[in-house]
Each structure stands twice: as C-alpha cells, then as structure tokens.
Amino acid sequence: MKIAIVVQRYGSEINGGAELHARYVAERLSRHATVEVLTTCAKDYLTWKNEWPSGEETVNGIRVRRFPVSCPRNTDDFGRRSALVFDRQHSLADELAWLDSEGPKSPALIRHIDQVRDKFDFFLFFSARYYHAWHGARAVRGKAILVPTAERDPAMGLHMFGPMFRDVRALMYNSFEERDLIHGVSGNQAVPGVVVGVGSAIPERTQPWRFRKKFNVKRPFAIYIGRIDDNKGCPALFEHFINYAANYPRGLDLILLGKAVIPVPSHPRLRAVGFVSEEDKFDGLAAADLLVMPSQFESLSMVALEAWALGKPVLVNGACDVLRGQTLRANGGLCYESFDEFAEAMYCLEASGPIGAILGRQGREFFKRHYAWPVIEKKYLDMFDRLKRDSSVRPVEPWPGWWARRRRTLPPARQIVDSVPAGPVLR
Amino acid sequence: MSDFQVKSDAVDVDAIMRQIRARIREKRGTDYTEAEVQELAKVKLEQFLDPKGVRSDLVAQFRRTRTISPAPPNYDFEDDTIYKTRRGPLRTIRRLLNPILKLFLNPNPIAAALHVQARVNEEFHQRFRQREDMDPLYYELVHNLALEVTRLGIEVHNMKMRVESVSSRIDFDERRGRALETVVQYKQARPQQQQQRPQSQSQRQQDLLAQDQRPQEARQQTPSMNAPTAPAAVAGAPVVAMPVTIPAGDSIGEAAAMPTPVSAAAPAADRGDRHDGEGERRRRRRRRRRRPGQNMGDQQFSSGGGANAGDDAGDYSSTDTGADSGNDEK
Numbered sequence: 001m002k003i004a005i006v007v008q009r010y011g012s013e014i015n016g017g018a019e020l021h022a023r024y025v026a027e028r029l030s031r032h033a034t035v036e037v038l039t040t041c042a043k044d045y046l047t048w049k050n051e052w053p054s055g056e057e058t059v060n061g062i063r064v065r066r067f068p069v070s071c072p073r074n075t076d077d078f079g080r081r082s083a084l085v086f087d088r089q090h091s092l093a094d095e096l097a098w099l100d101s102e103g104p105k106s107p108a109l110i111r112h113i114d115q116v117r118d119k120f121d122f123f124l125f126f127s128a129r130y131y132h133a134w135h136g137a138r139a140v141r142g143k144a145i146l147v148p149t150a151e152r153d154p155a156m157g158l159h160m161f162g163p164m165f166r167d168v169r170a171l172m173y174n175s176f177e178e179r180d181l182i183h184g185v186s187g188n189q190a191v192p193g194v195v196v197g198v199g200s201a202i203p204e205r206t207q208p209w210r211f212r213k214k215f216n217v218k219r220p221f222a223i224y225i226g227r228i229d230d231n232k233g234c235p236a237l238f239e240h241f242i243n244y245a246a247n248y249p250r251g252l253d254l255i256l257l258g259k260a261v262i263p264v265p266s267h268p269r270l271r272a273v274g275f276v277s278e279e280d281k282f283d284g285l286a287a288a289d290l291l292v293m294p295s296q297f298e299s300l301s302m303v304a305l306e307a308w309a310l311g312k313p314v315l316v317n318g319a320c321d322v323l324r325g326q327t328l329r330a331n332g333g334l335c336y337e338s339f340d341e342f343a344e345a346m347y348c349l350e351a352s353g354p355i356g357a358i359l360g361r362q363g364r365e366f367f368k369r370h371y372a373w374p375v376i377e378k379k380y381l382d383m384f385d386r387l388k389r390d391s392s393v394r395p396v397e398p399w400p401g402w403w404a405r406r407r408r409t410l411p412p413a414r415q416i417v418d419s420v421p422a423g424p425v426l427r
Numbered sequence: 428m429s430d431f432q433v434k435s436d437a438v439d440v441d442a443i444m445r446q447i448r449a450r451i452r453e454k455r456g457t458d459y460t461e462a463e464v465q466e467l468a469k470v471k472l473e474q475f476l477d478p479k480g481v482r483s484d485l486v487a488q489f490r491r492t493r494t495i496s497p498a499p500p501n502y503d504f505e506d507d508t509i510y511k512t513r514r515g516p517l518r519t520i521r522r523l524l525n526p527i528l529k530l531f532l533n534p535n536p537i538a539a540a541l542h543v544q545a546r547v548n549e550e551f552h553q554r555f556r557q558r559e560d561m562d563p564l565y566y567e568l569v570h571n572l573a574l575e576v577t578r579l580g581i582e583v584h585n586m587k588m589r590v591e592s593v594s595s596r597i598d599f600d601e602r603r604g605r606a607l608e609t610v611v612q613y614k615q616a617r618p619q620q621q622q623q624r625p626q627s628q629s630q631r632q633q634d635l636l637a638q639d640q641r642p643q644e645a646r647q648q649t650p651s652m653n654a655p656t657a658p659a660a661v662a663g664a665p666v667v668a669m670p671v672t673i674p675a676g677d678s679i680g681e682a683a684a685m686p687t688p689v690s691a692a693a694p695a696a697d698r699g700d701r702h703d704g705e706g707e708r709r710r711r712r713r714r715r716r717r718r719p720g721q722n723m724g725d726q727q728f729s730s731g732g733g734a735n736a737g738d739d740a741g742d743y744s745s746t747d748t749g750a751d752s753g754n755d756e757k
C-alpha cells in the first residue's frame with residue numbers, strides 16, 4: 001500500500017500541532033505501508049516564506065518532497081479578507097480569495113498531486129483550512145482522506161469547506177467535539193469517519209531530577225508547554241497565576257517551556273525557560289505536579305496526552321470544548337473558567353494534594369486505552385481496509401458557475417459556527 | 428482550603444468540579460460566570476454614565492470653563508476656482524486662454540489636490556469638533572471612576588479594620604471558652620437539692636411575679652432616678668430569692684452592680700469563713716474581667732444566671748478558681 005501525506009509544513013524541527021501530528025502518523029504508518037510526504041518549502045506558519053529548498057529529502061527515514069510557495073502571506077490582505085468572510089455577507093469568490101491569501105499557496109504542489117494520483121492508494125490531507133487540503137482534496141477526490149485538525153474557529157463556517165467535507169472518502173477526527181462541529185457545519189454524517197487522535201513519542205524513562213538540576217528548580221511547580229502566545233491563552237494564564245501566587249505563597253510555581261511570542265511578566269514564581277529539547281520537555285513534565293493548558297482553541301492537545309502518558313494531571317481551560325471534553329472523558333484533570341476555579345484546581349492538583357495523583361493515574365489509563373500507538377495505527381489501517389473494500393464513489397457536488405460564485409449571498413462564517421451547538425461530548 | 432471527599436480510588440472529575448463550584452459559591456455567595464461578570468461591569472459603567480449617578484462640582488466647572496474652539500479657516504476649491512473673478516469678461520478670456528496655459532503647465536492636478544485638501548480640512552475639523560464634544564464625557568467618566576475607586580478603597584480599609592476587630596473578638600471568646608471549659612466539672616446531683624427544687628421553683632415564680640411590679644415600685648419610691656437603671660435591676664431579678672429594696676441614698680449603679688441574689692440564698696457563714704482580703708481579691712478579679720461596655724450588673728446577671736442554672740440542674744458546679752465568682756457562694 002502506498003500512502004501520500006500532504007501537509008503544509010514538514011520537518012523534524014517543526015513542533016506545531018498538526019505538523020507534528022502528520023510527522024508522527026507518517027513515521028508510524030511507514031511500518032505498514034510505503035509513505036511519502038508532500039509538502040511546501042515553508043517553515044514559518046505566519047509568512048509561509050520558502051526556507052527549505054524544493055525537491056526531495058529524507059526526514060527520519062521518510063521520503064519528503066517539497067514544493068515552493070508561490071507568494072508569501074500578506075498579513076494586511078489576509079486580515080481584511082478574514083474580516084469580510086467571517087463577519088459580513090460575502091461570496092464564494094471572496095472565500096476562495098481568502099484561502100489564497102491565507103496560504104501556503106503552492107500550485108506546484110497541487111499539480112504534482114494531480115500528476116501522481118494513480119501512484120498512491122490514498123492521500124492523507126492534514127489541516128482542512130489550508131490551501132493544500134482544499135485544492136488537493138478536489139484534485140484526488142476518490143482517494144482523499146482528511147485529517148481536519150479543526151478548531152472551533154470561524155474558518156470552519158466557510159461555505160467552501162462544506163463540499164470538501166462531504167466529498168472526501170473519509171475523515172480521521174481528533175476528538176468527538178471536532179466531529180460534531182464538522183457534522184454541524186457541513187452535514188457530512190454519511191462520510192465514513194472515526195475519532196482517532198494521535199499518540200506521542202513517550203520516552204521509556206524520564207529523569208525529573210535532571211530537569212530540576214539543569215534549570216535550578218527547587219520548588220514544586222506547574223508546567224506549561226507550547227508557544228507562549230495570545231492565541232494559546234497565555235495572557236489570561238499569567239494573570240491568573242500572578243493572582244494565585246499572591247494569594248497562596250506556598251503554592252506551586254509556574255514554568256513555561258516554549259518559544260515566547262509575547263513578553264512574559266517578571267515574577268519570582270513564574271519562569272520561562274524557552275524552547276527546549278524533547279528530552280528536557282519530558283523530564284520537565286515528569287518533574288511537574290501538573291500541566292496547565294490555557295488555550296481556548298484546540299482540536300487535540302498532544303501535550304495533554306503526553307502529560308497523561310506520564311501520569312500527570314492536567315488543568316485545562318474549560319472554555320475550550322475539546323479540552324474540557326477530553327479531560328472529562330479521561331477523568332484526568334480539572335477545568336477552570338475563572339480565577340477562583342483556577343486557584344482551587346491548582347490546590348487540588350498539587351502532588352501533595354488529595355486527588356492529583358489519582359487523576360494522573362486515570363489519565364494514564366485513558367491514554368493507554370485510546371492513544372497508545374498500536375490503537376492509533378489500527379484505526380488508520382482499519383479505515384484503509386474499509387475504504388478499499390467499499391469502492392463505491394459518491395457523486396460529486398456540482399460547483400457553482402462564474403456568476404453564482406460572485407454573488408454575495410453567503411452568511412458570515414462566524415454566524416454559521418456559532419449556530420452549531422457547543423459543549424463537551426461526554427460519552 | 429478544605430480537602431475534598433475522595434471516597435474511592437476512582438475520581439469523577441465532574442463531581443470534583445461541582446464541589447469546587449459549590450465551595451466558591453460558599454465563599455463568594457454567588458458563582459458568576461465570566462459573561463455575568465462582564466454584564467455586571469457594563470451595568471456599573473452605565474451607572475457612571477448616568478447623569479443621575481455620581482456627580483461633582485468639578486465636572487460642572489469643567490463644562491463652564493470649556494470654550495469651543497473656533498473653526499479654522501478653510502477655502503472652497505472647485506474645478507473653475509482658478510478662473511474665478513468678479514469681472515465676467517476676464518473669466519471668459521481666462522477660459523479661452525486655458526489651452527495656452529496648458530501648454531506650459533497642467534492646472535488640473537493642482538486644482539484636484541487643492542479640492543481634496545479643502546475636503547480633508549473640513550473632515551478633520553468635524554472630527555476635532557466631535558472629539559471636543561466627547562471630552563467632557565471622558566472627563567466625567569474618569570472623574571467618577573476615581574471617586575468610586577476612592578470610595579471602594581475607604582470601604583476596603585473599613586472592612587479590614589472590622590475583620591481585625593472581629594478576629595480579635597473571636598480570639599478573646601475562644602480563650603474565654605477554653606478557660607471556662609477547664610473549670611467546669613461534673614458533679615453528682617444531691618437528693619436533698621432535688622427535694623428542695625419544687626419549692627425553690629415555686630418560690631422563684633413568685634419572685635418573678637413580684638419582680639414584674641418592682642420597677643414600678645422602685646420608680647414610685649425614687650422618682651428622681653434615671654429610667655435606664657431599672658432594667659439592670661430587673662436583669663438581676665430572676666435570681667433574686669427575696670425582694671430587694673433599694674435605699675434612697677445608694678446610687679443606682681451600685682445597686683445594679685451589687686444585687687444580692689445569691690447572697691440571699693447562700694449561707695452567711697460561708698462568706699464569714701473567708702478572709703476579708705480574699706473577698707477583696709475576688710472583687711478585684713471581677714472588675715478586671717469586666718469587658719468594655721459591660722457593667723457589674725450585667726456580669727453578675729450572667730454569672731448569677733449560670734449559678735442558678737446549675738442550681739436547677741443540680742448536675743454542675745464550678746470550683747472556686749475565680750472563673751465564675753457567682754458560684755463561689757453556693
């Protein structure tokens with residue numbers, strides 16, 4: 001079996017959620033099939049500037065083909081178009097222009113996908129909202145499997161994504177909340193889909209003391225792992241934590257691992273150690289009392305899964321349906337929606353507290369049951385088998401004509417997403 | 428923070444979250460969601476903007492002294508402005524010579540630019556005027572916010588003082604409670620007392636009836652006495668075994684502070700056994716123990732009541748440690 005994985009960026013040094021997810025899946029599936037990755041030369045997700053040379057290379061034993069991005073993102077133009085399609089009545093042409101503006105626009109990649117469509121059994125497209133997934137899925141309709149990695153953001157309410165969700169052969173969802181969102185906006189219940197998620201490269205052994213020694217950490221602490229950014233809810237986390245530190249002098253410290261995009265406030269109990277190696281990351285996680293996830297927009301928190309894999313409880317932002325649902329299903333942490341809840345939950349989840357260890361243990365069991373690699377691999381392979389057996393191809397929805405595409409009659413995308421019921425899925 | 432009730436190895440996150448919210452509700456009274464907090468914040472802001480809300484003379488003064496700046500000079504520049512003149516024929520000649528002028532320079536972009544500039548000037552003036560109109564509102568808002576913050580600051584300060592006062596009172600009460608616990612001891616009921624109880628109860632009821640009339644009698648006897656002193660005597664009355672007459676020469680405070688409830692019931696020999704010095708010490712101790720705002724009569728009432736209650740029950744009595752002087756004489 002030959003599988004092509006199409007993703008916006010790819011590389012061992014890229015730690016973004018969907019890209020890392022794609023790399024893990026590629027490396028795991030390569031044990032069962034021939035896997036080739038088709039991607040762009042971009043490294044930075046904000047500019048999509050060509051930074052890698054185009055052509056072929058091998059990353060961790062996987063063959064990777066890179067194609068140049070035709071033009072980097074113009075942030076002003078993208079912002080203007082986003083405001084139009086998210087908040088005002090617009091046309092399908094406006095949405096397509098938004099997609100081009102968002103990038104990474106790589107017609108060469110789409111041309112290549114069209115050319116090699118017969119060489120592969122399936123094309124796995126990661127991240128539904130990007131140019132490569134929309135155009136690529138249209139180019140290889142009968143072989144496209146989508147891993148949407150969709151969050152509850154207005155982009156999912158764009159009209160153009162509806163046909164894509166309905167026309168692909170199958171969808172590999174990250175969570176039940178994501179599946180319900182996509183069902184809600186596109187009505188694609190008939191398309192085969194399975195909630196898979198992703199595993200992680202959990203080390204056999206961690207050394208918490210090494211992390212403590214390396215970074216001179218003496219007090220118990222909570223850890224945040226990820227980009228320190230507005231989008232990840234870090235400002236609210238800082239505010240809550242500084243408040244908490246003032247109220248509970250003997251409480252936990254907070255250590256931040258990851259690249260800081262926004263300034264980190266100066267506080268004796270708040271420390272950002274910057275981007276660290278995987279080894280340090282897992283050692284830090286093992287040394288921490290708990291993991292904090294303040295993000296409001298997540299399709300699946302891999303770092304939460306990693307925390308559970310190490311038996312650590314998580315404290316997540318309750319405003320994020322996916323995180324909340326995941327935590328409630330796993331019984332592996334607590335949620336907060338206000339400072340009071342944050343402070344109480346921090347207290348409860350301390351290692352010396354009453355329930356932190358129990359929740360961590362339950363999280364570990366949840367991880368083993370649902371997110372261990374053998375389970376994930378089996379779900380992918382079962383889906384491939386199912387699609388091979390079922391060769392029936394659904395009729396393709398007709399694409400609107402030139403005039404119809406330019407008629408500004410589509411409602412704001414945000415309105416569409418807001419109309420879909422929210423909340424965690426508890427099953 | 429109190430600990431959670433973890434009854435088994437398996438923990439239900441939903442249940443824990445419910446417990447957390449319940450505790451927060453207990454602490455804060457109401458568990459507001461973020462949306463509700465935002466709503467409350469909006470309401471508060473509306474109050475500030477409300478003209479019936481907080482006001483100050485400064486705002487009025489600001490409004491009085493505010494002067495509206497005059498409109499800056501501007502001009503109207505249309506396509507034909509450069510040819511305008513009061514003399515009609517000259518305008519016609521200029522227009523006729525316009526092609527020749529255009530051989531040397533093109534006046535159209537200049538005219539267009541000046542036209543745009545005139546519109547820009549006008550636009551900016553309008554915006555500036557709008558801004559000026561908004562200034563008092565901002566001023567008022569900031570001023571009222573400052574007032575409110577100051578008021579809240581004072582309130583917080585007062586609250587802190589009250590909390591300190593309450594906590595010191597609690598400490599005092601706890602210490603007192605502990606001291607009392609150490610001196611109370613269990614004592615077997617005496618059969619003789621039990622036999623006497625019905626008699627003493629009926630006698631006490633008679634006393635109570637007599638006591639209801641006593642203040643009036645006292646008032647009739649000493650019309651110059653202050654009314655507030657009578658309740659003090661009444662307060663001591665339930666434990667009085669025989670009617671007490673207040674001598675005219677005695678001050679009421681002394682009469683209230685030194686009722687003779689227990690002394691009437693207690694044998695005089697008991698007191699006679701004690702040395703005078705010890706009695707003096709006891710009195711001093713009593714005075715020391717008095718709390719601010721509590722007079723001797725109140726203290727006697729509480730201690731006498733306790734003694735009497737002990738008498739009724741026949742189960743408890745206090746040793747003479749000075750904790751409850753009323754019991755010493757029993």
